[in-house]
Amino acid sequence: MDADLDLLLTAVYVTADDLLPEKPGNAKRSVTDAEVVTLCVAQAIMGIPSDRRFLAVASKRLSHLFPKLPGQAGYYKRRRRLADTLEWLMEVFASQSPGFEDDLLLVDSTPVECARSRETVKRSALGDAADYGYCASHSRFFWGFRLHAIFAPDGTPRALCLASPKQDEREVAIKLLSRCRRHGGETVIGDKGYAGREFASRVSELDATIIRPKRKDEPGRGPHLAPIRQRIESIFWTCKDLLTLERHGARTLPGIRERTLQRFLCLAAAVSLNHQLGRPTRALVNYCA
Secondary structure: OOOOHHHHHHHHHHHHHHHOOOOOOOOOOOOOHHHHHHHHHHHHHHOOOOHHHHHHHHHHHOOOOOOOOOOHHHHHHHHHHOHHHHHHHHHHHHHOOHHHHOOEEEEEEEEEEEEOOHHHHHHOOOOOOOEEEEEOOOOEEEEEEEEEEEEOOOOOEEEEEEEOOOOOHHHHHHHHHHHOOOOOOEEEEOOHHHOOHHHHHHHHHOOEEEEOOOOOOOOOOOOOOHHHHHHHHHHHHHHHHHOOHHHOOOOOHHHHHHHHHHHHHHHHHHHHHHHHOOOOOOOHHHHOO
16 A cells, blocks of 8 residues: 555544544535644645645645535634644644654754744734744744754654744753653653753653753763754654745744644654554655645
C-alpha cells in the first residue's frame, strides 16, 4: 500500500468522524466538523496558505473526497471555532505513535515571523502579543513569535506553544515539560540556550534530565549531539517550509494559533500513519499528490 494524500486525508477523516460528537441538524450546513478538520490537514500538506486559493484547488483536486465544500467565510469561521478541536486531535494522533511513549525528548524553539516592514508592524492586530527578537542561527532580527516545542525523535509533537521572543526559552521549556504527558525519567536534549544550573535543577524536579552541548566558557568536552539535534531542525523545517508555517498569513492572535495547530495536526497524523504502514521514516513530502 502506498501512502498518498488521499490515504492520509481518509485516515484523518475516519478518526475525526469517530471521535467528534454529532452536531444537531442544520439545513444550511452540509459540511461536517470532521470534514472541516480534514480540509485543514489538506490545506497544510498541499502548502496553500490562502483559504480562497485552497478552496479553489480543492474543488478540482479533492472533489472525489469532498462532494461539497464550505465557502471561504464559512471555512474561516468554522476553523476558528474548531481550534481547540485541532489541538485535541493533534494529541490523539500523537498518542497513536510510539514516539508518544519515548523517553527521549527534543526541545527547541524557532522564529515565526509575522511582519517585516515597520508600517505593517504598527498596523498589525498582533502588536499586543508579538515582539522583536533575534534569531542566532540566521543572524537576523525578526518581528513575531517564537514557536517552542517538544518532540519525540520520530517527529511526534508532545507539547508546543507560541510565546513572545522576549520570553526566556528556558522558562517556556519548563512550562512545556510540566504539561507534557510523561511517565518520568525522560532525557531532554536541547541546545546551548538551555544552559544554567537553576534550569537543570528545575528540570530534575520534574523527574527529567537535560543534556546539551558545552558552551565555550565551560571546561571539558560535552557530548556530541549534532546528529540527534539535526532531527528537531528537520522537524521545524518540515513545518515551516513544506507545511508553509513560514508563510502562515495570519493577522490575528487566534488566527496564528489555529494555523499553527493546523500544521502540527497534519504532522502528527502523518507520523501516526507512517508507523501504521511500517514506514516510520517516510518523508512527509511523499503524501503530496
